[in-house]
Amino acid sequence: MPSNTSRRSVLNGAAAAGVVGLAGCLNLGSGGGSDAENETALSVPSLELTFFARMQNAFNNLTEERDDLGGSFYDAGNSQAQQVSDLETPISQGVDFIMVAPITAEGISPVVQQANDADIPVVTIDRNISEGDIATYVASDNVALGRRSMELCYGFMTDLSDQDEYNVVELQGTQGASVTNERAEGAGEAIDSTDDLTLLDSQTGDFSTEEAVSVMEDFITSYGDDIDGVYAHNDLMALGAHQAINNAGVDDIAITGIDGSEAWVQEVQNVDHYGTLAQLPEEMVSQGVDFGLQAVDGEDLDDYYQIEGLEVTSENAGGYLDDYF
Template sequence: MSRKLKRRHFILSGALTGTALLAGCAGDGGSDGGSDGGDGSSPTVGLLVPSLEFTFFARMQNAFDQAKSDGDISSDSTFYDAGNSQSQQVSDVENAVSNEVDFIMISAITAEGVISAIQEANEADIPVIAIDRNVAEGETVTYVASDNVQLGQRSTELCLSFMQEESDQDMYNIVQLEGTPGASVTNDRGEGFQAAVSEYDNLESLASQTGEFSTQEALNVMEDFITEYGDEIDGVFCQNDLMALGAHQALQNANRSVPITGIDGTEAWIERFPDNPTYGTIAQLPEEMVTTSIEQGKAYLAGEDVEDTMVVEGLEVTQENASDYLDQYFG
């Protein structure tokens, strides 16, 4: 018997409240004198991300710059954009170590690609915090991220709910556009997708292929899917919103319209929702990730206990709450 999925609706303020509580676990960022660089001054921090091509990481940069402006971290703190080059990100870690930062926050391009650089930071006794994407080896203080397995499952379930709203069928065929091969986030979101497919016996995975987290690559892959599977495709799950944009464009070019869901909460994708009631995403909150990572780094420097993992909850965004979300984060 097929299991009918009822779509869940999340209140924006409720999700943010839960995130704020998580972000506050390490205290108030130093007002009690215990969460600073160890000598009463603001710590010097390096934040390393894969690429500013992704709006998600641009939002991290904005939050990082705000933390500098507010004095939560030193004005000498540095933001590093690797331009999606693994060798550049390794070099960025090495530069941060050479600059003797108080701690490093890194979102690794791939889990394996920065192992040697993380170990170099470990040898220099510079604490490392993994943010959004984890690392395969090396010592990290904590991992601050959404539960990417859960994000993948929730977004796939959201796509299924849209498909069910559009038509009553015994079986729904879904295609998946995967992210960068080898990235921890790709593996986790893919695991969540497979969990949803396994849980719902009226949902079948028609095809999966990497779109490299890129709009253009996703467009190309989606065109191939349309050529091969045509009307068999009932819905599309994308491991990020940039790929959802590419899938949208390919379907539009083919005069097709099917439900599409993504992950991240990218402005350009959510702006499509008013005209597309079966588009959605599970938004991450990169600002909260940066704030939480800074608080955890400062707590660690002050000798406080830090949890191995800090989860920042994702927020379901659909046509119903898209306007409120855009006003809050991009208004």
């Protein structure tokens, strides 16, 4: 890898031009031009998802607290084209490494290739890519999270009533995202291992509360009292399902999500048949930085580093909120 000083000197002019046209960067930080020993960038799909807002806070705290690290944060606004454009900027600036949670598994492949050609390590966090070389991938085991969340939902359903058959609907995330595929896979494993659990329907809510309300309303119209539980790929959609169920005046439907967002856990602490599998985005960012720096130094890394998920129910929701919010 060329030295940091050499790469920054050659690309200094391109950096200035790239910043002028930047639309998606919320915090330019040092932008490759600070006195920090190492420069990085973090790109996330959308700050409309509180999970990624927590990543932003963790990233900003790290770059402020560490004298050896400068960085820029980019919010893609859930636009694939914007995320590609955002990532081209730090590459042109000659940052030392890049961290990214890609919107879809395929969408940033061209810009990852640009980083590879520039000898800039790429660390994927939370979501992975399908093509291109990365230094490592830091994330929860999303297959396991999906399986555990569906199992938790099933447990709530059996607690609520004794039946011969239980029916669940699934609110999927953004289509094409690795995390969506993996959480659906895990849920399928849980359903296949349970003789009395049936998947009534599965539709995308695009990780959005508003979209989930609409989809859940359609589920209620189509299936009504046949619905015993809702498994959502994230907490924002679990919250949307809760709102639709409340609006319809329906009782005793179990709901589980994934992420551990504050708004959903506040609901969880008051309802025994609500829950989630909490991820720790702060830990993903912290480890992503550590592994990125190791990649810059030429150290060998494993392909994947797992961040454990935490089951949150009404029994421990208050303590979880105290610890993380």
